[in-house]
Amino acid sequence: MKKQFGYGCEFCSGIVKGKRVDREAFKHKTGFVILEQVLIGVCDQCGSRYYTAKTLKRVHAIASGKAKPTRTQRVPVAQAV
Ligand SMILES: [Zn+2]
Numbered sequence: 001m002k003k004q005f006g007y008g009c010e011f012c013s014g015i016v017k018g019k020r021v022d023r024e025a026f027k028h029k030t031g032f033v034i035l036e037q038v039l040i041g042v043c044d045q046c047g048s049r050y051y052t053a054k055t056l057k058r059v060h061a062i063a064s065g066k067a068k069p070t071r072t073q074r075v076p077v078a079q080a081v
Contacts, residue, residue: 004052005041014045026051028063032075035059 005018019042026033035058041050051059061067 004039005050009043009046009048011048012043012046014043014048016041016043016048016050024049026056026059028059030063033059033062033069034073036070 005016007016008014009016018039020037020039023034023036024038024040026035035055038055039052040055041052042048043050058067062069
């Protein structure tokens with residue numbers, strides 16, 4: 001299998017490690033898309049998150065309506081106090 005992570009972080013001297021997370025929210029120009037059980041890269045020092053091209057492609061497909069989401073969930077929005 002191709003090694004997707006293990007490269008140096010672009011913000012610090014840490015190493016980006018692969019991590020499977022239950023849910024990750026991706027900001028998109030039309031809102032947010034949440035992927036579940038997604039493999040992301042996380043810097044072991046600063047915590048910066050990195051996403052694979054495959055993951056971003058999936059986010060784009062769902063955000064643009066090309067792929068159907070499993071379900072849609074309402075997100076509460078409020079003004080900061
Ligand atoms: Zn870092």
